[in-house]
Amino acid sequence: MLSSDLANDDSLKNVLEVDSIMLSFGSRNIVTDCYLQCCTGDIVGLLGRNGCGKSSLLKIIFGTLETENKSIRINRQAYTHPYKEGDLIAYLPQHGFLPQSLTLKKIIDLYIHTNSGKTTLLSDERVKSLYAKRVSELSGGERRYFEVLLLISMDVKFILLDEPFSYIEPIYRQTIIDLIRKYTSHIGFIITDHDYRNMIEISDRIVLLTNGVCKHIKALEELERWGYLPPGKLDH
Numbered sequence: 001m002l003s004s005d006l007a008n009d010d011s012l013k014n015v016l017e018v019d020s021i022m023l024s025f026g027s028r029n030i031v032t033d034c035y036l037q038c039c040t041g042d043i044v045g046l047l048g049r050n051g052c053g054k055s056s057l058l059k060i061i062f063g064t065l066e067t068e069n070k071s072i073r074i075n076r077q078a079y080t081h082p083y084k085e086g087d088l089i090a091y092l093p094q095h096g097f098l099p100q101s102l103t104l105k106k107i108i109d110l111y112i113h114t115n116s117g118k119t120t121l122l123s124d125e126r127v128k129s130l131y132a133k134r135v136s137e138l139s140g141g142e143r144r145y146f147e148v149l150l151l152i153s154m155d156v157k158f159i160l161l162d163e164p165f166s167y168i169e170p171i172y173r174q175t176i177i178d179l180i181r182k183y184t185s186h187i188g189f190i191i192t193d194h195d196y197r198n199m200i201e202i203s204d205r206i207v208l209l210t211n212g213v214c215k216h217i218k219a220l221e222e223l224e225r226w227g228y229l230p231p232g233k234l235d236h
């Protein structure tokens with residue numbers, strides 16, 4: 001069966017469900033009521049104002065941030081630390097994760113252990129041309145592109161991307177959007193970013209985290225109604 005069939009056949013789709021999340025820091029409640037679902041083929045866009053808890057929510061889903069309460073299920077099985085399972089989920093932190101002094105060749109050897117993953121990376125023209133460079137020598141866009149493709153090559157079911165478009169020139173943003181779209185056939189993505197235009201373009205569904213609650217946005221005007229965008233912003 002071709003992997004592209006995964007996204008078209010509901011019985012073959014992987015399903016990530018997140019609910020009952022409660023997170024507070026001291027007396028401050030950050031997340032109080034959140035339900036999220038992401039299936040193979042989905043790109044779920046998580047929007048929210050600075051400091052509302054988007055990064056924390058992604059870390060909770062990944063399993064690296066402990067919280068008072070959570071329920072994370074993949075294909076109906078509950079996991080407390082999904083990242084420990086190896087082939088379930090990958091996460092791009094807001095500020096990247098690659099050691100600056102290593103070459104891309106070394107990083108591929110360290111992180112990617114399957115032939116199919118290595119083929120995905122080494123058949124990519126951009127990666128090929130950067131292969132011998134160190135991470136510190138890459139532009140912001142080159143680094144982000146490589147990070148996203150590296151996660152895709154880990155052959156996981158779900159990928160969480162925290163601000164993949166931040167500080168990146170527009171041309172590379174489009175390249176990263178195209179890259180993500182190319183792999184939705186067998187991966188589900190949850191993405192958060194402040195670049196709401198690109199987020200609206202790439203996402204199949206938008207979830208707005210506001211006052212600790214996940215609002216499932218049905219019409220873009222709701223982004224104004226909930227105070228995420230100033231009135232009239234969507235018209236321009």
Ligand SMILES: Nc1ncnc2c1ncn2[C@@H]1O[C@H](COP(=O)(O)OP(=O)(O)OP(=O)(O)O)[C@@H](O)[C@H]1O
Nearest residue numbers: 025026030048049050051052053054055056057094
């Ligand atoms: N370890 C921590 N201890 C105390 N407060 C924290 C901790 N981590 C995050 N916070 C606070 O929790 C809130 C949510 O942080 P988080 O980084 O998840 O927000 P965010 O929506 O991703 O923000 P941004 O869009 O600015 O990246 C912020 O007010 C932050 O200062």
